[in-house]
Amino acid sequence: MNRWCWMALLVTGAAQAAPANVAAGKVAFQRCVQCHAVGPGARAGFAPQLNGIVGRAAGSTRDFAYSTVLKNAPFHWTEQNLAGFLHAPADFLPGTKMSFWGIGDRQELTDLIAYMKTFSAFAPAPATTAGK
Secondary structure: OOHHHHHHHHHHOOOOOOOOOHHHHHHHHHHOOOOOOOOOOOOOOOOOOOOOOOOOEOOOOOOOOOOHHHHOOOOEOOHHHHHHHHHOHHHHOOOOOOOOOOOOOHHHHHHHHHHHHOOOOOOOOOOOOOOO
């Protein structure tokens, strides 16, 4: 079993969290907004934007310079992989540029991921031509 699967099982294993609470996830996301953006018009800044994160290939948005280890990571962001990464980023993916201690509370992880899932991969606004 690879490191990613093992970490995901560790976080999502035996003691399952209660059903997700999106409102609590929105509160938990407040610690993420200093680096990450979600919603229409979200762009990468200090960190990648997180629209459509669940199901997206790791290190795949075009507007962010990922670490080599994340660009070459052989996985997609499933709920389990997100839980493992957000629980302990440096343990889940050694060499990541994400400087975050992690979230130890399973319920908070469940809620946060549920909140992030509410943001689909928003398309960029269409370009407008002035004077037409």
